[in-house]
Amino acid sequence: MKENTGKSKYVMLGMLARMPQTGYTIKKWIENEYSHFWQESFGQIYPTLKKLVAEGLAVTSNHTQNGNGRGQIVYTITDAGRKELSDWLKEEPEIEKIRYELLLKVSFGENTEPEVLLGHLDNFIRRNDKLVKEMNGYIELCGQFKEQDIDCSYSQLTALCGAYIYSAMRDWAVEAKRIIKEKEDDK
Amino acid sequence: MKENTGKSKYVMLGMLARMPQTGYTIKKWIENEYSHFWQESFGQIYPTLKKLVAEGLAVTSNHTQNGNGRGQIVYTITDAGRKELSDWLKEEPEIEKIRYELLLKVSFGENTEPEVLLGHLDNFIRRNDKLVKEMNGYIELCGQFKEQDIDCSYSQLTALCGAYIYSAMRDWAVEAKRIIKEKEDDK
DNA sequence: ATCATAATATATCATAATGATATGTACTGT
DNA sequence: ACAGTACATATCATTATGATATATTATGAT
Numbered sequence: 267m268k269e270n271t272g273k274s275k276y277v278m279l280g281m282l283a284r285m286p287q288t289g290y291t292i293k294k295w296i297e298n299e300y301s302h303f304w305q306e307s308f309g310q311i312y313p314t315l316k317k318l319v320a321e322g323l324a325v326t327s328n329h330t331q332n333g334n335g336r337g338q339i340v341y342t343i344t345d346a347g348r349k350e351l352s353d354w355l356k357e358e359p360e361i362e363k364i365r366y367e368l369l370l371k372v373s374f375g376e377n378t379e380p381e382v383l384l385g386h387l388d389n390f391i392r393r394n395d396k397l398v399k400e401m402n403g404y405i406e407l408c409g410q411f412k413e414q415d416i417d418c419s420y421s422q423l424t425a426l427c428g429a430y431i432y433s434a435m436r437d438w439a440v441e442a443k444r445i446i447k448e449k450e451d452d453k
Numbered sequence: 454m455k456e457n458t459g460k461s462k463y464v465m466l467g468m469l470a471r472m473p474q475t476g477y478t479i480k481k482w483i484e485n486e487y488s489h490f491w492q493e494s495f496g497q498i499y500p501t502l503k504k505l506v507a508e509g510l511a512v513t514s515n516h517t518q519n520g521n522g523r524g525q526i527v528y529t530i531t532d533a534g535r536k537e538l539s540d541w542l543k544e545e546p547e548i549e550k551i552r553y554e555l556l557l558k559v560s561f562g563e564n565t566e567p568e569v570l571l572g573h574l575d576n577f578i579r580r581n582d583k584l585v586k587e588m589n590g591y592i593e594l595c596g597q598f599k600e601q602d603i604d605c606s607y608s609q610l611t612a613l614c615g616a617y618i619y620s621a622m623r624d625w626a627v628e629a630k631r632i633i634k635e636k637e638d639d640k
Numbered sequence: 641a642t643c644a645t646a647a648t649a650t651a652t653c654a655t656a657a658t659g660a661t662a663t664g665t666a667c668t669g670t
Numbered sequence: 671a672c673a674g675t676a677c678a679t680a681t682c683a684t685t686a687t688g689a690t691a692t693a694t695t696a697t698g699a700t
Contacts, residue, residue, distance in 0.1 A: 303556035359554035367546035369490035434621035
């Protein structure tokens with residue numbers, strides 16, 4: 267089997283479905299609001315955007331030199347693009363594959379001192395704690411918008427998922443520290 | 454900056470630190486016990502193993518044709534390899550980057566019917582439920598080994614992390630379903 | 641006023657990682 | 671006898687990342 271552009275194509279379509287924008291703003295948007303479950307690099311974004319145009323899924327309205335930077339290319343989704351996006355949304359999502367370097371290091375723990383792992387876990391707890399707070403802040407913000415009849419329910423749902431994951435990771439790390447310390451005391 | 458072979462190198466070293474083995478058994482091991490936080494493909498494993506030998510971090514003891522398949526190459530870690538692994542374990546783990554296709558689809562939810570999302574969430578709940586059970590089974594197994602003085606504490610810790618994550622994901626999905634339905638009823 | 645640097649914006653490339661496919665032997669069940 | 675699976679290595683096209691190059695404008699510091 268072939269015919270698989272990867273998911274980047276659909277991410278671009280999803281972004282353009284919200285509003286016409288440039289590759290740069292798509293990148294910023296993903297960095298700011300998607301980073302806990304998705305990321306895209308410029309090396310994917312720009313070629314994918316060009317492919318979208320070649321396939322008739324988006325069109326460009328070239329706003330050369332409107333003040334910002336060195337001239338921007340604004341992409342707008344077409345009806346065919348919306349159809350393509352909608353079709354993809356119906357497909358069963360692939361099973362996610364994750365790479366947690368911390369877990370890898372924990373699993374190789376016998377090859378280092380427990381203090382090394384405890385240090386990594388401390389940093390991990392701090393980071394996840396901060397992320398939980400960020401997510402909760404974002405969820406609250408969405409709630410406020412909702413009162414003003416601005417709907418961001420789906421963004422709120424993904425933020426809620428972030429809050430769940432980061433909490434779980436923090437709780438696990440706290441428990442992991444306890445178990446490692448207990449094991450040390452036994453010796 | 455350059456000089457970054459990626460993490461595969463250290464995964465191979467960590468695997469070989471346990472026992473001398475072939476690329477194939479490394480792959481199987483990662484699939485069976487690491488899949489919830491790491492994965493490697495043959496396209497990475499075999500070339501990386503060769504690099505390890507070139508760098509003096511592993512040696513091969515060529516057991517050509519000992520009965521299994523078409524002849525195997527057994528890799529054994531060297532002292533230099535153990536040093537390299539130990540040094541890497543001390544380094545601060547990189548921030549993980551994750552791609553949850555389901556979350557992406559939820560965040561683009563406005564472009565499809567709520568039923569589509571609810572269906573995806575149902576499958577997601579089922580899958581995560583199964584995984585939680587798998588993890589708990591594995592944790593229990595480790596506990597039994599411990600009574601026989603076989604230490605698999607670190608594997609147990611990573612399985613515990615899996616249990617935490619998968620539970621969190623399941624709980625989130627249940628809550629997400631509730632929120633989406635509630636929103637539908639409001640209309 | 642000048643100067644550094646941050647932000648906006650596009651583009652490309654080497655490296656890394658995946659997924660698929662090819663090749664081949666040996667064991668297991670029907 | 672034959673199909674299917676497990677063992678085992680290898681390669682390649684596609685996909686993704688991270689770094690770097692280029693260029694303009696806005697902003698803050700001296």
